[in-house]
Amino acid sequence: xxxxxxxxxxxxxxxxxxxxxxxxxRLRAVCPNCQTIHYQNPKIVAGCIPEWEGQxxxxxxxxxxxxxxxxxxxxxxxxxESSEEAAARETQEEALADVQITSLYAVYSxxxxxxxxxxxxxxxxxxxxxxxEESLEVQLVSLxxxxxxxxxxxxxxxxxxxxxxxxxxxxFGVHFGSIAPxxxxxxxxxxxx
Amino acid sequence: xxxxxxxxxxxxxxxxxxxxxxxxxRLRAVCPNCQTIHYQNPKIVAGCIPEWEGQxxxxxxxxxxxxxxxxxxxxxxxxxESSEEAAARETQEEALADVQITSLYAVYSxxxxxxxxxxxxxxxxxxxxxxxEESLEVQLVSLxxxxxxxxxxxxxxxxxxxxxxxxxxxxFGVHFGSIAPxxxxxxxxxxxx
Numbered sequence: 274x275x276x277x278x279x280x281x282x283x284x285x286x287x288x289x290x291x292x293x294x295x296x297x298x299r300l301r302a303v304c305p306n307c308q309t310i311h312y313q314n315p316k317i318v319a320g321c322i323p324e325w326e327g328q329x330x331x332x333x334x335x336x337x338x339x340x341x342x343x344x345x346x347x348x349x350x351x352x353x354e355s356s357e358e359a360a361a362r363e364t365q366e367e368a369l370a371d372v373q374i375t376s377l378y379a380v381y382s383x384x385x386x387x388x389x390x391x392x393x394x395x396x397x398x399x400x401x402x403x404x405x406e407e408s409l410e411v412q413l414v415s416l417x418x419x420x421x422x423x424x425x426x427x428x429x430x431x432x433x434x435x436x437x438x439x440x441x442x443x444x445f446g447v448h449f450g451s452i453a454p455x456x457x458x459x460x461x462x463x464x465x466x
Numbered sequence: 467x468x469x470x471x472x473x474x475x476x477x478x479x480x481x482x483x484x485x486x487x488x489x490x491x492r493l494r495a496v497c498p499n500c501q502t503i504h505y506q507n508p509k510i511v512a513g514c515i516p517e518w519e520g521q522x523x524x525x526x527x528x529x530x531x532x533x534x535x536x537x538x539x540x541x542x543x544x545x546x547e548s549s550e551e552a553a554a555r556e557t558q559e560e561a562l563a564d565v566q567i568t569s570l571y572a573v574y575s576x577x578x579x580x581x582x583x584x585x586x587x588x589x590x591x592x593x594x595x596x597x598x599e600e601s602l603e604v605q606l607v608s609l610x611x612x613x614x615x616x617x618x619x620x621x622x623x624x625x626x627x628x629x630x631x632x633x634x635x636x637x638f639g640v641h642f643g644s645i646a647p648x649x650x651x652x653x654x655x656x657x658x659x
Contacts, residue, residue: 276545281479283472283495283504288479296599299544302476311476315543316507317582350508351492352469355575355644356582377642380570380584382548389510389549391573391582393642406489447640449570449586451548 319359320347369403512552513540562596
């Protein structure tokens with residue numbers, strides 16, 4: 274979801290103006306009272322592909338959007354953490370699993386929703402996992418059994434496609450690029466169908 | 467600089483409350499009037515190491531912080547662009563140079579300032595550059611001539627250290643990790659000294 278527009282100054286409560294600040298080249302919400310410039314920037318989604326003996330840990334989403342569809346653990350990075358810590362925290366929250374982050378795997382930009390996914394590979398420290406609050410189901414999945422038609426987002430599809438390819442080649446790259454919005458992707462099966 | 471606290475709702479102007487929203491685990495600024503939850507998240511700094519015949523393009527900063535010190539082009543990613551586009555745009559703005567982004571080079575988290583640097587390598591399309599508004603000076607620099615004691619930030623020091631090492635090894639990795647704050651780094655020379 275795009276961020277909502279800024280109407281009021283979060284510092285002093287005044288109504289903001291849309292103007293181009295001196296030395297800049299684009300419209301910003303600027304407070305005419307306290308002069309605060311309210312920047313809006315893309316957000317980071319930190320993700321982890323958790324690995325255990327050739328399988329990967331996947332979660333079926335218990336929350337919107339894309340409730341009922343499959344993903345690897347991923348979520349918004351919080352203040353005060355590194356992106357590796359965020360990826361490991363999301364794995365703990367969504368799959369109750371303890372991972373050691375082992376490598377950077379991909380950086381993907383989603384321009385239409387102003388998100389950047391930073392995806393790591395992680396190794397489960399032991400074969401223990403469970404169903405976190407935001408998940409309906411959590412499973413270790415062999416690469417042959419990835420539910421391709423029930424993946425939650427195009428970025429998950431892209432990362433796992435690369436991952437399977439890299440595993441077949443026995444050589445892991447670090448991938449980057451832009452991901453097209455869902456409307457430009459092949460239709461995904463709804464879990465209700 | 468850490469983000470300032472949120473006092474007022476940017477949607478409706480009401481005074482916000484600090485509370486833990488249902489289903490979450492940490493304090494957020496929440497509007498008691500329109501129920502908006504105001505998330506604050508780390509910001510992305512997109513950077514580029516622009517290359518030309520073994521040299522790299524560096525800029526001396528004309529703005530605070532660290533005015534007068536050297537960096538490669540880098541700046542906050544804007545809404546509606548990819549991180550590669552942001553890195554190329556910063557190179558255009560700060561060094562008036564046109565780069566083709568060729569590879570992802572590093573992802574570094576700076577926890578104390580809630581920034582994540584996403585750094586690419588880029589190739590100058592031609593040997594043309596100039597002094598952008600935020601720069602005092604822009605130069606193509608041989609790796610032997612990198613001004614190590616006058617670099618603007620620890621993250622720039624770390625990335626260029628790796629870069630020189632990788633070039634010596636003739637093998638470029640993709641690097642990631644956390645960067646310690648400036649106070650834990652060796653003292654940097656001030657340009658005035």
